[in-house]
Amino acid sequence: MSNKSNGSSSQSQCHDSLLNRFGPMGMALAGTWFGFANPLLHFPMAILLLPAALILSALWAQSHAQAFKNGFLTALPGYAASLYWLAIPVHDHGGLPWVLALPCPVLVGALLAAYAGLFCMGVHLIKPQIFQPLAMLTLGLLWASLELVRNHFLTGFSWLTLAQAMAPWPTTLGLAAWVGGFGISGLIVCVSHSLLIGNSATRVAILPLIGLCLLPGLTSSPRNPEATASVSMIQGNIDQGLKWDVGMQADILKTYLDLSFKAVAENAPDLVVWPETAMPFYFQDPSDLTTNMRLGVARMQVPVLAGAPAYSIPMEPDAPSYVLHNRAYLLGANGEPLAAYDKEHLVPFGEYVPLGKWLPFITKLVPGQFEFRPGRNTEPLQSGPMAMGLLICYEAIFPELAQRQVELGANVLVNISNDAWFGHSSAPWQHLHLSVLRAVEQNRAIIRSTNSGVSAFIGPDGSLRGPTTLFSTKIAHDPAIPLLTEKTFYHEHFYLIHMAFPILTIAFLWVLWRAGRQTHT
CATH class of the missing domain: 1.10.1760 (Arp2/3 complex 21 kDa subunit ARPC3)
Structure with a gap:
């Protein structure tokens, strides 16, 4: 027993x-x-x-x-x-x-x-x-x-x-x-x-x-905003494996321009927004691609906000010959660049290697020979009544970055991204859900434009308008995005x-x- x-x-x-x-x-x-x-x-x-x-x-x-x-x-x-x-x-x-x-x-x-x-x-x-x-x-x-x-x-x-x-x-x-x-x-x-x-x-x-x-x-209860803006977003759905193929650059640009011409003809927006690095070339350099982009925007007669890689030449001793930036350009209705924003919070191991000087054997997990550097030009980009606070890709997950943009005068936030890296997974939706929090925290609408989804217009209350499906070519439009200046308690006491x-x-x-x-x- x-x-x-x-x-x-x-x-x-x-x-x-x-x-x-x-x-x-x-x-x-x-x-x-x-x-x-x-x-x-x-x-x-x-x-x-x-x-x-x-x-x-x-x-x-x-x-x-x-x-x-x-x-x-x-x-x-x-x-x-x-x-x-x-x-x-x-x-x-x-x-x-x-x-x-x-x-x-x-x-x-x-x-x-x-x-x-x-x-x-x-x-x-x-x-x-x-x-x-x-x-x-x-x-x-x-x-x-x-x-x-x-x-x-x-x-x-x-x-x-x-x-x-x-x-x-x-x-x-x-x-x-x-x-x-x-x-x-x-x-x-x-x-x-x-x-x-x-x-x-x-x-x-x-x-x-x-x-x-x-x-x-x-x-x-939603208050009537002081002003609204009509915005079209272009989801080009460019294959990530082809995006950086030099031979595809002209075709990619044509895809975005053709969709933009259609958006302008159908919706007459105040602004057209392209995703992160939608222009897969150095727009700052004189080239046929840069000329075609400027002529295309001038033909539309509508300002365009578009992402592109960029570079600058560092002045410090022993610095590399140039460093890269993840940039958003604002082009006026005549096709000339008006302003730009360089991404300031980079993705570790994606855009730079932490402790790379001491760990040279670690390389980036994305293509590219040179590392990126964070930008310093963080002011909102102005287009008509829109003061756009930019959040490029991963920056939307950090509340302090949205806080800073609103503090600098942004009356709307813009998140351009390229989540095609993650395939048909839940990552784009998880990313979107973090962007929703930023909208409510700051009482700002968010224009979220991506290459392959999920693109959406996020209201200041966190509601979604017109979310796109993954890996589809889409034109998304919102005729009345609220441009708000009232700040939240969270913002005032951040x-x-x-x-x-x-x-x-x-x-x-x-x-x-x-x-x-x-x-x-």
């Missing part, structure tokens, strides 16, 4: 151990995969499972180190799965074999999972007080603080933030105009905590929390809000930790 009893006890403990390990991991995997855009089904509310799973894994830990490990292992499969698309450009355009490309989502997922591990250490720190209402608020602030750190650390990677999961339901994002996307993420954690382990006091807070998220979107997240987190963690120690003594 004793042996049977001991065997049964051992089996039970083994079962509990497996449940403790793989139960939260399964929850996190389902919440992350279905909570963010994916090829199967995107259900925004599923994202609540991710912080819930992390809280559970932390509560089952016996030490801070084990809490970190549990959180890391719990979050890693979901993050890696949701970033599966990272392997596509690394293999298809970077030239790496699949055996080296496939680990890339795991490596980047591990970086995000490390922040989940830190979150679990915070949960474990206040474990004795975890059921208190203050614990709910503290964990929300802790998550917001960690997303803020992730936005800046190692050049920043603000992808897969909890708030972006809710972008398909823009009514839930109205509070971003008050606390930003990181604040929305914190509220999601608060709701998840209340549903999972809240006592009667914290569960009473669920409805007010949900109401707080919905209230701004439900009660705000730095104060971001400072408040970590300061309040540290203060509340200390209070709860002290209270927990006193309870045990």
